[in-house]
Amino acid sequence: MTTLADDTGRDTAPPHQRASKARLSDRARAERSLGWKLAGPAFIIMLAVTAYPIINALWLSLYNYRLTDPSARSFVFLRNYVVILTDSLWWAAVGITVIITLVTVVVEFVLGMALAMVMNKIVIPRRSLRTIILIPYAIITVVSAFSWKYAFAVDSGYANHWLHTVTFGAFPLTYDWFGGTWSSLAIICLSEIWKTTPFMSLLLLAGLAQVDSALDEAAKVDGATFWQRLYKVTLPNMKAAIMVALLFRTLDAFRIFDNVFIMTGGSQNTSTVSLVAYNQTISRAEIGMGSAVSVLLFLIVVGICVVFVKAFKVDLAQVKGD
């Protein structure tokens, strides 16, 4: 019956195509209008919740405007930007954010690639491995942050006890991870890496699955080592998937907020760009200054995108949709 339906379906197709030009353009016009009627609401809402606020922020950033003192609002043109860009705290936050982004993205890529390769080949706990690896992805970032924070805290932690045992007592039980910039950053990065590597590895796995395994086999027959095959065959053939994964993770890492807020709240000089924006707006009610930071962060993200697209030739047309 399916075959019959298919045949009749095909038979009815030509008359449509043979229809007069006028009717076709009517149909085309109706289709256009229906297309926008269906997709329009979603499109307008997307613009309303992002484009409008960022334009509004651009406007507000030109004012000296404290929410607690609205009457003193005054137009200062670019002074907010000058203040921020000449402030060493801003550049410190940019530096910390760049460090976190670089470290997490590189580690996530290496770890994610290893996970993807295991998941691609594994036979026995195939289903359960793919299930369990989704758990970190699905967990709330704040929960992950608390979990890592408490695990490394001096009072409630496990990490110091474990390190103490592994090093036969050389590691001090009272080591305060959150007492210094670098050790705090290390835990922040660990939590971030733990939570987002699975997502990275799934994107890489999808790319890996598209690499023709015959190429790998052929290289193997020709005597190529594992690393040769990885560098010369596998990675070049999944370059598009890699670049997309790296771009998404870089942008995501650059706006890191949750982990830092929960673990240090920006103390020990661990403040990131997002945290600076939050503190200006919410803690200090400096709407003008907060808007300027928001605009700068937005520009950085656009800049990262441009670099990826231009320098690494990431084909965004290949990302999502067509």
Added chain:
Amino acid sequence: MESNLSTRDKTWLGISAIPIMLYSIVPILWMLSLSLKPSSDLSDGNFVPSHISWTNYSLILTGGAKDLFLPALANSIVVCLSATVISVVLATFAAYAIARLDFPGKKLILTTALAVSIFPVISLVTPIYNLWRAIGLFDTQIGLIIPYLSLTLPISIWTLSAFFKQIPWEMEQAAQVDGATNWQAFHKVIVPLAAPGVFTTAIISFFIAWNDFVFAISLTSEKARTVPAALAFFTGASQFEQPTGAICAAAVIVTIPVVILVLFFQRRIVAGLTSGAVKG
């Protein structure tokens, strides 16, 4: 491909799964362990609690902290479900149009969705905070649902467009030719084909909304506070002796639904996460 592997390779791969699994669950076990320890044992450093105590759970569910946790849980559920339903419904229409109809601007819509999804969330906070303060949406559920759409709508449009492109839409016409009415063709043929994609998209959307922290702490003060934001302020509230145990108990509770969704719908979630991202 698997058949080419020797038994030895298979065994090694199987063994390598053990550290990966441990990696995935140990941080959750840390939390579970802390949530089950009585406050006197919190700093004993034992991974397996020597005494199991349910006091942390009773504290946040029925005890002194229930007014902090339960309203936040209700807010989280209402806000996240609303944002998910709204964005999945809107995205279904949009994705249907993108997958099936020919109209100019398809590319524009997909590009906009891409641009919105990489938007730094914190950049939206300042202007929205200012506006919500002015029009009275600050600290309301609606005041969270609206910005949450900027998180859930783009991913929904992408994922659903990718799903809908794979649906054999000719089946609808085929059914009509076989004598089905429009409604029957839609109801019996299209809905069963589209439902898995819509459902998967809803799960992914929900995860993203459930995870939000930036909007939640910036745009609420107490009434509309969701769980992630409430957790962050458990410490400051200091209404109980040991916030550590209570936070861990609350964290375990909000993790349970997520783990259940993952266990039941693993394959669909993976398909949904990757379908849009890499052409396949």
